[in-house]
Amino acid sequence: MTFVATGESVVAELLDDEASRTSQMIWDRLPLEHDLHHGRYSGMEIFVVLDRPQQAPDENRTMLPLPGEILYWYSHGKSVTGDGKPVAEICLIYGRGVTLRGPEGILSHGNLFARIPGDWKYDWLAFQEGCRRVRSSPARLRIERVESAKGAT
Numbered sequence: 001m002t003f004v005a006t007g008e009s010v011v012a013e014l015l016d017d018e019a020s021r022t023s024q025m026i027w028d029r030l031p032l033e034h035d036l037h038h039g040r041y042s043g044m045e046i047f048v049v050l051d052r053p054q055q056a057p058d059e060n061r062t063m064l065p066l067p068g069e070i071l072y073w074y075s076h077g078k079s080v081t082g083d084g085k086p087v088a089e090i091c092l093i094y095g096r097g098v099t100l101r102g103p104e105g106i107l108s109h110g111n112l113f114a115r116i117p118g119d120w121k122y123d124w125l126a127f128q129e130g131c132r133r134v135r136s137s138p139a140r141l142r143i144e145r146v147e148s149a150k151g152a153t
Helices: 020-029 125-133
Strands: 032-035 043-047 071-073 087-093 110-115 140-141
Touching: 020 071, 020 110, 032 043, 043 140
Parallel strands: none
Antiparallel strands: 032 140, 043 087, 071 087, 071 110
């Protein structure tokens, strides 16, 4: 994942064993490049809204993600504040204290399908700073495949 304008990047590992169908669904959509949004309800989270939202099977669900975790979130869009259209997001958690929430602050779950390796406090600080900047200035994120010696990541 790379901030297009500024170049901060990280490599995330797909959690094929824990969320195989969600991981494959995302893998098949890559590469992606979208405008980033900062979470309003959840905390230290950035996300991209995907074109062609599709519901993923429930697997490896969480509402209390940790820094470095990447989730697939889907809503049917039927809440009173929604526009009646489905929405899907790839959410990246970059700090502590995040509780996934949907419209009106309702607790929500996402499929945990990838993780940035290393310690968020020491190993990917430049990328984390890029995430923070999204609160006050627009940014685009590119998500693309990287092949590693161990296989796909």
